[in-house]
Amino acid sequence: MTDLKDPHEELTKGDFTEVTQPFDLFSEWLEDAKASEPNDPNAFALATVDQTGMPNVRMLLLKGFDERGFVFYTNFESTKGKELLQAGKAAMCFHWKSLRRQVRIRGPVSEVPADEADAYYQSRPRGSRIGAWASKQSRPLESRFALEKEVAKFTAKFGIGDIPRPDHWSGMRLEPVSIEFWHDRPFRLHDRVLLTREAPGQKWKRERLYP
Template sequence: MKLPGKDASAELTSGDFTERGDPVALFGEWLNEAEASEPVDANAVALATVDADGMPDVRMVLLKGFDEAGFVFYTNLESRKGEQLAAHPKAALCFHWKSLARQVRIRGPVSPVPGEEADAYFASRPRLSRIGAWASRQSRPLESRFALEKAVAAETARFGAGSIPRPPYWSGFRLSPVQIEFWNNGAFRLHDRVRFTPQGDGWLRQRLYP
């Protein structure tokens, strides 16, 4: 796949998206286009949090849903990010689609998804992923790869062919945006940037210098 160079970047920067009024719908369109062009995981997003000392932390997660209420991802609640979000329930997301030369940044408070919502998503995961959620003590020291494989084998035997419920320490978070910024690559670093912030029942749109 050919990556956009300077000439192609100029073609991508039409400016049309800067006149849009609904950032959630625009995000959906950009994600759909990324799913057609990104080789792996178009829904991958960098999630930034802070720890108890106020130090920033960042890692990649997968977006599993979005709508006007927010952007949803799942994790082990006892993981480092789970503990950080419980202590400081604010976060930032950054999507970067290299094939499209586009970026979306989102930030805001986070809240746990309802239990029934987490149950429904967990049930939709592949069986081995559900077993892995029980076997992994995410973010904690692991003595060897063999120890992990042994834990997976033990959980596989425990559940057998039966149903696999969601672990009590595994759930999701919804980030409710207080800011959504779209960035589209432009020739000679003259990018298009538009920031949306909630205003009343809608959104305030503001263009930014690149």
């Protein structure tokens, strides 16, 4: 008889496929990732679509989450920012290779309140705050020197005083209507559980999926 014992079974606490509250399980998995991932356990791939329906995907860092949703920050004048504002929806994928786990999330997105964005912006290193002013994100750049000139310009402009948050730079919150948890198992017979709801704030429905 073929042995289907999972050599990574010790990484899974209990039977996660019985989960009914996805935010609690996501919190547990993220904490596990902080202890095992070599870099950026909060990194995720963000997928958006442009006006033609062509998809785009790139890596970002999660900056906060709770039952209201998952928060990240961006320049609204960038390709990513424009697509988020135009479509009003997005998808995320977290993959923690050291844990053989993955979480996929989909839902509508909306701008976080100004006071929330201000608080996060002020928590960033001074150089990162300067960078939010200096970078015309996603637009053509003639040379590295041109970027460095912009950094120098805004460094001089703000001196040693406060650096206000640019109007074009803020946070987005993805309010999930779909969250899938995935755990690697031998022979590609993975465990998958999908939680869905009709809209943010409504009750979650759970179902297991074939690998």
